[in-house]
Amino acid sequence: MAKKLPAVDVVLVGFGWTGAMIGEELTAAGLRTVALERGGWRDTSTDFAVTFAQDELRYMWRGHLFQEPAHQTLSFRNDSNQTALPLRHLGSFLPASGVGGAGVHWNGQTWRFLPTDFVMRSHNEQRYGAAALPQDMTVQDWGVTYDELEPFYDKFEYLCGIAGKAGNLKGVKQDGGNPFEGPRARDFPNPPLEMAYGPTLFGQAARDTGHAPFPCPAANMSRAYTNPLGVMLAPCTYCGFCEKFGCGNNSKSSPQTTILPVLMRRDNFELRTESEVVRINMDSTGKRATGVTYVDTQGNEYEQPAEMVFLCAYILHNVHLLLLSGIGTPYDPRTGQGVVGRNYAYQVVSSVDVFLGDKILNPFVGAGALGVGIDDYNGDNFDHTGLGFIGGGYLACWNTNGRPIEYHPVPKGTPKWGSKFKKAMAENYLTTATISTHGAVMANRGNFLDLDPTYRDARGRPLLRMTFDFHDNEHRMSDYLTDRAVDIAKAMKPRSINAKKRTGHYSVVPYQTTHNTGGAAMGSDPKTSFVNKYGQSWDVPNLFVMGSAVFPQNAGYNPTGTIGALTYFALDAIKKQYLKSPGPLVQL
C-alpha cells in the first residue's frame, strides 16, 4: 500500500538536464517542486574528481555512470517478425542513472537543428515532390519552428557557456562560422576552443575541397565563465575524458555545473534520490494526472500527488512509463494507428580513419566537443535531386580523446592480433585523424517502441521493446556522407585511409550514439503526435514530456541543444499561459 504524501505543485520524473531546468524556472515562479531520481546524488568534487576521473576501464568499459541492465533494460529486434531479446549489457547507446542523467557523461556537442529540420515533411514535399518520401516514411513537421525556438536555443547556450563561432547573425553570414545554420540573435557566449592539430588539418582540407569548415559548438569551457544564474565554470584543460565520464574540473556544462548550485538552495525545491517512479496516476476521467507513484530502494511505495507532472527521464524511460501507465493509445504498426511508441528513431554514424603517418596529432589532448565540422551535407543544405534519400548529417573531425582501450586505430588490412597488430597500434596512435559522419534517421512505419510480452525487469514490469532497423534512406544517406568524408580524407594527403561504412542491419552491439528519439512525438495533429509543440499531452493537459521522446524524427545533429531549447520554449508558455489558466496550450 503506497504511502500518500502531501501534494505539491510540480513533480519531476528524473533529474537530468530537463528536470534541473524545469525545477529552476518553476521554483523561481514560486511553485513547490519535487524531483524524483531513481539513481543517487552525484557531484563534481566527490564523484568526478580529477584524482580518479581518468579511469577508462571503470567508467567507459564497466559503465560506472550508466544504467545497469540488471535493474532495467529493454528488449530489441530489427523487425516485427523477430522475437525481441533483452540487451543483457549496454552497447549501442548508454543511458545514465543518477543525478544529472546523461548530462553528466555527455561530450558537450551542442548544436541547433536547421530551420528546415522542423518542417521535414512539408519542406521536402515542396522541394522534391510528395513522391520523394516513401510511403512507409512517417516523418512529420514538428509543429514548432526554428524562429520560435531561437530565443530558447540562445538561453540554453548562455546557461551552458557554449564555445563557438556564429555563422549567421540576424541573417548576415559570418566568416569562420557555420554558414548553413539558422540566424542567431547574437554570437555564442564563449569563443571557440583552441583547436587541436588533426581537426585543423581536416579544416584546411575541407576548405581546399570547397566546403565551409567551422569550429564545432562545445559545452567545454574555452575560458572561465559565469552563467546567467551566477554559476561559475572553469576553463577546460583538454584532459580527453568527457563522454562516458564526469568532468572533474567544472569545465563541462552539466546540471551540476550550471543549475544545481542555485536550485538545491531553494526552499520550495526538494530532490529525492533512489526514488524510482513506477506509474503516473490518473483521475477517473482519464484527462488529468493526479501525480506519480514511486518506490525507494527499501521497496517502500509512495504516492506523490502533484498539479503538474513532467516526464524528465531518458526517452526510453519516458515512453516506458507512458505505456506502463496506460496513457495514450499505443502505436500499432499494422494499422499505423496510435501514438505512444510511434516514430522511434536514432542516428546513423560512420567514420573514416585518416592515417597521416608523419604528422603527430596527440589525440589525447582533447575535449568532448573539440573539433572542426562541415554542414554542407546536413539536412537540406544540398540538392537531393536524384540521390534517393532526404536528410543528411554533419561531418566532423573531433579530438575528443585518445583513451587507448577505445582508440587504437590501425590501417585497413592489419591483422586483428599478433605482432603486426601491435606494431600498427604503435605506429598509428599518435598520427591518425578520424572523420565522423553524424546522420539523421527518418521515422519509419516499422520502427517503434512497445511493451515486451515476455521479459520483465527487476520490479516485475514488462521491459520496453524496441523494434528498429535502418532503411534505404539511412543506408543511402550514410553511404553518401561517408563518400564525402573520403573526399576530404584524401585531400589531407594521408598514407592510407579506412572508410568504415555502416552496412547491414542496425545492431545493438557496437556503441553508436546515445541519441535515441521519438515514441511520444510532437506535432499538430493528435492522431500522429502524443504532445503539442510545448511537450504537453493532448489527452492529459497537466502531463508534459521533455527530452528527445518528442522528436518526430531525428536530425543530423547531437540532440541536447534542441532538447534545451524545447524545454525553455515550453517553460515560457507554461509561465505565461498555463499557470494563469491551466489547460491545453494549443487549441485544436
Added chain:
Amino acid sequence: MPDTLRRRTVLLTGASLLAVYAGTRSYARTITGGIPWMPGPGDAPTDTGALKFFTSDEAAFIDAAVARLIPADDFGPGAKEAGVTTFLDRQLAGPYGHAETWYMGGPWHDGTKSQGYQSRLTPAALYRTAIKAIDDHCRQAFGGKSFSTLSPDQQDSVLTDLEKGKFKIEGIGPHAVEIEGAKEDSFFSVLMQNTIEGFFSDPMYGGNRDMIGWKLIGFPGAHYDYRPYIGQHGKKLPIEPVGLRGRPGWTPHQS
C-alpha cells in the same frame, strides 16, 4: 621494480593489519614503516599474488594466449609481460566476471547477431567453459598437449580457427564469428577485448604493468591538464605516463 615491490609489501601489510583489527572495538592504531594506505575496496589490488579466479592451468592458458594476441617482440614487451593474466583474473573474480550489472533473466534464445550477447554464461563461466573446450580440442589435435604447451605457430593456428569460427566451442552461445564492430560476440572477441583492456587500462587493475601499453603507443595516462600542449601542433610531447596512483618515480627511495 624495487619501488613496486616495496609498495606491494606495504599493501599486503596494510591488508593483514586490517584483518587483525577487524572485529575489535579498539580504534587506536600504531602506524610505522610506511604510509598506511590501501586501495579503495572497489579496486582490484595491484599485487601479483595468488590467483583469485583462474586455476594454475587456466592461468597458463591465458598467459600463452595473450602472449600471442599481443606478443613480446622487437617493439617491446607484450600482454603477458604487462600482467594481463593478473588483470583478467581480478576482473573475472569481481563484478564483471559475475555479470553483476547484466540482465541475466530468461528465456534464452540465440537471436540474431544484431541482438548481441545472448549466452547464459557470465564472463567468468564463459572463460571457464571456453578454456576447457579449447584445451580438450588441443589435446585431441596435438597428441595430448594443452594449448599452453604448443609451439607459438600451433597456438596461432588454434587462435585463428577460433577467430574465424572454424572451431566452435559448444555451449557458450550462438555467435562464433566476429562481426564488424561487434566486440563481445564470441569467446575470441571477449578474450581480445579483455586483453586490450588489460594492456591499456590503469595499472591499478593489475595489467599495463609499468605502463607498458601506454608507453608502446605514447599515451600519457591519467593527466588532467594539457593546456600548455594544445597548441603544440605536430610535436611529440615530453610527458612521462602517469597512472591514477602516480608513477614509481614519485615514491622516494626508502633507504
